[in-house]
Amino acid sequence: MRYVPKRQREGINVSDVHPLVEAGTLVVGLTAIFVIIALAIVFLIEIALYFVSPETEADIFSEWMPEDLVTVSPGDERQNDTQLLVNRLASRWATAPYKFRVEIDDSDVANAMALPGGLIIVTQGLLDQVASENELAFVLGHELGHFKNRDHLRALGRGIIMSLVFVTITGNDVAGLGIKSADITLRGFSRKQESKADEFGLAIVHAEYGHVSQASRLFERWDNTGESTPAIIGYLSTHPQPGDRVDELRAIADREGWRTDGQTTVLEWEKR
Numbered sequence: 001m002r003y004v005p006k007r008q009r010e011g012i013n014v015s016d017v018h019p020l021v022e023a024g025t026l027v028v029g030l031t032a033i034f035v036i037i038a039l040a041i042v043f044l045i046e047i048a049l050y051f052v053s054p055e056t057e058a059d060i061f062s063e064w065m066p067e068d069l070v071t072v073s074p075g076d077e078r079q080n081d082t083q084l085l086v087n088r089l090a091s092r093w094a095t096a097p098y099k100f101r102v103e104i105d106d107s108d109v110a111n112a113m114a115l116p117g118g119l120i121i122v123t124q125g126l127l128d129q130v131a132s133e134n135e136l137a138f139v140l141g142h143e144l145g146h147f148k149n150r151d152h153l154r155a156l157g158r159g160i161i162m163s164l165v166f167v168t169i170t171g172n173d174v175a176g177l178g179i180k181s182a183d184i185t186l187r188g189f190s191r192k193q194e195s196k197a198d199e200f201g202l203a204i205v206h207a208e209y210g211h212v213s214q215a216s217r218l219f220e221r222w223d224n225t226g227e228s229t230p231a232i233i234g235y236l237s238t239h240p241q242p243g244d245r246v247d248e249l250r251a252i253a254d255r256e257g258w259r260t261d262g263q264t265t266v267l268e269w270e271k272r
Helices: 019-051 054-060 077-090 124-129 133-149 151-170 181-185 191-209 217-225 233-238 242-256
Strands: 101-105 112-115 119-123
Touching: 077 101, 077 124, 077 133, 077 191, 101 124, 112 133, 112 151, 119 124, 119 133, 133 151, 133 191, 133 217, 151 191, 191 242, 217 242
Parallel strands: 101 119
Antiparallel strands: 112 119
């Protein structure tokens, strides 16, 4: 019997599925993989918080500084005054496991950040905005609240996830993966985390001054401007809106029975 080869079917190497359907399936599949990886990292970070004590964290990051941070001169009087204020406020947190360090970022944009190891970043732009020690004390107390709840490490984890996604999608390397302060600035905490930090910060202010007068005055001024100016847009990108913030702070003070009137303390550098 003579072998007669069969003629191949046309389009044998072409999929029967429409290219758009295949592309959509690929996108959905990759998205699902990214979501699973992201959730796994978040879960691992939550577990790590139980095993990595604040004391261990403080030891690991005791000398750490964000590589992109541009600080003011060490002789700047506002840095020393802010450090002394943080020390006073932290003394009201009897079990604080950190030795807090303050650095002033040479930026005109108002912002404040809590970073690993007890590092608190305050921008020159924020110091230009505060009109009393009471206003600054609440901002700093709020950042202490993030340390109390270890929100800064959770934010760091989200930053790592964002950086990994960015690297995967663009193929570009990101120096200081997930820990550059420029990245951290763009990561807001959840509303629940912000509310808990506000409550802790207000309690610290009350313990220090015996009242919470002027604690929310900075946000009242920002709310009354009616719009976000470039100087404060950085703070508003990572914190609740001023009007909502003021209402919640008043509600906390009313609930706790804290005085909302009292003597305002002048900023140390304005006394000179």
